[in-house]
Amino acid sequence: MSDIETVLSTVDSNLDASIERLFDLLRIESISTDPAYAGECEKAGQWLVDTLNDLGFDASLHHTEGHPMVVAHHDGPDGAPHVLFYGHYDVQPVDPLDLWDTHPFQPDIIEVNGAKRLRGRGTSDDKGQLMTFVEACRSWKEATGALPCKVTILFEGEEESGSPSLLPFLAAHGEELKADLALVCDTNMWDASTPAIATALRGMASEEIVVHGPSRDLHSGYYGGAAQNPIHILSSILSALHNDKGRVTLDGFYEGVAPVPDDIRAMWDELGFSETEFLGDVGLKKTAGEVGYSALEHIWSRPTAEVNGVIGGYTGKGFKTVIPAIASAKVSFRLVGEQDPHKVIAAFHKHVETHLPDDCSVEYIPHGRSKATQLDYALPALKQASTALTEEWGKPAALIAMGGSIPIVGNFKRELGMDSLLVGFGLAEDNIHSPNEKYELASYHKGTRSWVRILQALADG
Structure with missing residues (x-):
């Protein structure tokens, strides 16, 4: 032998x-x-x-x-x-x-x-x-x-x-x-x-943002419509991260993202991956994300912007009519190719600030950065x-x-x-x-x- x-x-x-x-x-x-x-x-x-x-x-x-x-x-x-x-x-x-x-x-x-x-x-x-x-x-x-x-x-x-x-x-x-x-x-x-x-x-860039509005929580009957609501501001910031085609809107976000070689894409196509089973296992049916890409491409070769947590206002049992003083969100970006995590976070900060009213402020709490x-x-x-x-x-x-x-x-x-x-x-x-x-x-x-x-x-x- x-x-x-x-x-x-x-x-x-x-x-x-x-x-x-x-x-x-x-x-x-x-x-x-x-x-x-x-x-x-x-x-x-x-x-x-x-x-x-x-x-x-x-x-x-x-x-x-x-x-x-x-x-x-x-x-x-x-x-x-x-x-x-x-x-x-x-x-x-x-x-x-x-x-x-x-x-x-x-x-x-x-x-x-x-x-x-x-x-x-x-x-x-x-x-x-x-x-x-x-x-x-x-x-x-x-x-x-x-x-x-x-x-x-x-x-x-x-x-x-x-x-x-x-x-x-x-x-x-x-x-x-x-x-x-x-x-x-x-x-x-x-x-x-x-x-x-x-x-x-994929790499990672993640950040927590805290939007500060009024100096204290406000009664929505007294101040509703007149005072800035940090939850409204935060919602606007987050919803504007993607356009109607699922693409991330940050300036320069896709710099360094290269297409998958044709032979590798063909190999992936032959793996028999079932989007129906993949999403069905978690109770879903339709692929989200950028239009024109398969679920496998989304998770293997495309960058993402995801909101991982949102906090604001009264979240206990029952109801409380309050305009909160602050609202926060945890946001992560999965990166591919040569994307620079520091540039991505800088573009995210710019995005946040373009949606921020003059009399409100934002605090950033950094987390991971990896290519x-x-x-x-x-x-x-x-x-x-x-x-x-x-x-x-x-x-x-x-x-x-x-x-x-x-x-x-x-x-x-x-x-x-x-x-x-x-x-x-x-x-x-x-x-x-x-x-x-x-x-x-x-x-x-x-x-x-x-x-x-x-x-x-x-x-x-």
């Missing part, structure tokens, strides 16, 4: 032992957002350090202001590419506990419609995913005594709580972590039998990984985009100059962040085999 076939056979024969190792990690209650679990986060980090050292990595635990980082290095053949694999060992809280069928930190295997599932907190997000890579490395070492690439691993313990220590850590350890390519396994497949590589992530990330479709590693996934799954890998954001990908690009391949084996129905989180056994098994193939493909160039 060739090396690759020997390694894949090792993955298969080690599957049961691999699951037991994963279950050992899953039993550690590494909830990052709750200080009461700080010791468990430390325990999970140390478990990974010990596991990687046993595999021949030079692994260590790096303490931060928050939870520790795991960093590990393994040499590869001369001239082989150097990859940085990223994952996170922390998990979401488990509340509400009474909606779990079993204890969230006592993982088990269940069978549903003939398919086996791994169940427990962290199975899909992200312990099960990161362990597919660790186990791929284990099988390479057991079968051949070496890895085909030079590998650095970074596991963090704060992804589920905003990664406050990550940027300082990248700044301090950039030279140690820098590689030719980053690999991120915190994403999904297209469906249970179709692998996927996420090539684009979109777009992988170059001509990147050789993209083709290599795509071919490897297709060989494993028997179906062409879908090159998809993501409507949300994974900030680490932008950080790798800006701080370390690295592109990232986002290859994950989760499914939309894995209940991440929810009770009864699960990970398909096929996702775990074939995910491990996929990383074996990807490492070889990258090494072959």
